[in-house]
Structures are given as C-alpha cells and as structure tokens.
Amino acid sequence: MAAYYELKNILKTYHPRRELHVEALRGVDLKLQKGEMIAITGVSGSGKSTLLHIMGFLDQPTDGSIYFGKPIPSKMSDSKRAKLRNEKIGFVLQDFALIPYRTAYENIELPLFFSQVPRKKRRERIRSICEKLGISELIKRKVSQMSGGQKQRVAIARALINDPELILADEPTGALDRKTKQETLSLLKKIHDEGKTVVVVTHDPQVAELADRQLFIEDGVISEGAISRETSKG
Numbered sequence: 001m002a003a004y005y006e007l008k009n010i011l012k013t014y015h016p017r018r019e020l021h022v023e024a025l026r027g028v029d030l031k032l033q034k035g036e037m038i039a040i041t042g043v044s045g046s047g048k049s050t051l052l053h054i055m056g057f058l059d060q061p062t063d064g065s066i067y068f069g070k071p072i073p074s075k076m077s078d079s080k081r082a083k084l085r086n087e088k089i090g091f092v093l094q095d096f097a098l099i100p101y102r103t104a105y106e107n108i109e110l111p112l113f114f115s116q117v118p119r120k121k122r123r124e125r126i127r128s129i130c131e132k133l134g135i136s137e138l139i140k141r142k143v144s145q146m147s148g149g150q151k152q153r154v155a156i157a158r159a160l161i162n163d164p165e166l167i168l169a170d171e172p173t174g175a176l177d178r179k180t181k182q183e184t185l186s187l188l189k190k191i192h193d194e195g196k197t198v199v200v201v202t203h204d205p206q207v208a209e210l211a212d213r214q215l216f217i218e219d220g221v222i223s224e225g226a227i228s229r230e231t232s233k234g
C-alpha cells in the first residue's frame with residue numbers, strides 16, 4: 001500500500017554565496033501514514049525547518065521525489081503549490097508568523113480569503129474555532145498585544161481554519177514558558193486525536209514523546225529513534 005505521504009531521497013542544497021554550498025538535507029526518505037503523528041527531533045541546524053518547509057511546499061527540494069496523495073511534480077508552478085498548501089496543509093511555524101498589527105480575527109481569516117470563503121461563512125468559522133481553542137476573548141485584540149501562549153493559540157487557530165488534513169509544526173513550544181508549553185502540547189495531542197495527520201519538528205524531547213513515532217535528524221540525514229535528553233539543548 002502506498003503511504004499517505006512519502007519522501008524519497010530528498011536533497012536540499014543552499015547556495016548562500018557563490019562559493020558556498022550547504023547540504024541541509026542529504027537523502028531523506030520518509031513514509032507517513034494517514035492519521036499518524038510523528039516527531040522529528042534533532043539539534044539546531046540539523047535540517048528540521050528545511051524538511052518541514054519542503055513537506056509543506058513552501059520550498060522545493062534540490063532533488064528527490066514527493067508523493068502526497070499523488071506524485072507531486074518537481075516543476076509545479078508556484079500558484080499550484082500555493083493552492084495545494086492552502087487546501088491541505090496547516091502550518092504552525094516557528095515564531096508564529098502572525099501579522100503583529102492585525103487582530104486575531106484578521107490573522108485567522110487569511111487562509112479563508114485565499115480559498116474564497118464568503119464573508120458570513122468566514123465569520124462563523126472563525127468564531128467557532130476561537131471558541132474551540134478558548135480564545136474567543138482575543139478575537140479583536142492585536143497580535144502585538146498578546147502573550148506568547150496567546151499568539152501560539154491564534155497561530156494554531158489559523159493553521160486549523162481551513163480544516164487541513166495535515167498539520168506541520170515547527171518548534172511549536174520553542175518560544176513558550178512551561179505552562180503555555182503544556183497547553184500547546186495538549187492542544188496538539190487533541191488535534192491528532194481528532195484524526196489529523198501531524199508532523200512536528202522539535203529539539204524538545206517532551207514534545208516528541210507525544211508522537212506515535214519518533215525520527216531523528218542529524219546533519220540532514222534521518223533515522224528512526226529519538227534525540228536523547230542530554231543532546232537536546234539546541
């Protein structure tokens with residue numbers, strides 16, 4: 001049976017300067033089943049964000065193939081990639097990637113604009129997701145006036161608003177204190193329990209423990225198993 005999501009021999013080389021090559025991913029193979037939650041752990045600089053961005057079609061691999069429900073052509077146009085992303089993928093990015101001078105409502109509304117959901121439907125869906133995540137009182141507040149934990153909830157609401165199949169989270173607890181970290185962890189767990197496929201990349205072993213399966217990435221090479229608590233400070 002074909003996997004739900006499959007990466008084969010993914011390579012990613014950055015060329016920050018003409019004479020410099022950074023091999024961020026060096027032959028990554030990965031199979032993901034529908035409904036699974038996996039954690040990919042590795043220290044800072046090991047290639048986690050690069051991998052997640054490629055999985056979410058924010059960036060293209062230098063080489064290798066991707067299967068996501070169907071084979072994904074390597075030369076897919078930007079607009080097709082954006083459409084696929086908007087329909088099927090919810091991102092929870094490092095540092096939240098919210099627009100600070102906009103309200104929670106406006107931030108959560110963005111993906112709905114892109115999928116051309118009419119205004120009234122947008123309002124219903126935003127209200128309902130905010131209720132579900134316990135952030136109704138934040139709807140009109142500007143992101144710049146929120147705590148880290150509140151921002152994270154808004155970012156998660158935005159990731160879920162289009163009801164995507166696949167959630168990709170990059171260091172979702174990296175910027176949070178202990179209490180809000182716990183809340184974010186239970187939220188991710190809940191999202192998974194409700195049937196979403198979840199990929200989380202992190203250097204935090206506690207986040208990784210939530211997953212059905214743990215993978216380890218080191219210098220752009222992935223293997224089964226987890227990061228140890230000793231090497232996780234990164």
Ligand SMILES: Nc1ncnc2c1ncn2[C@@H]1O[C@H](COP(=O)(O)OP(=O)(O)O)[C@@H](O)[C@H]1O
Binds near residue numbers: 014016023042044046
């Ligand atoms: N846009 C970029 N240009 C050049 N090098 C990059 C770029 N993004 C990441 N890298 C390099 O690729 C490697 C992997 O980075 P990254 O995927 O961000 O790792 P992680 O998320 O695990 O910290 C690092 O050596 C990093 O410096």
Ligand SMILES: [Mg+2]
Binds near residue numbers: 049050094170
């Ligand atoms: Mg990163």
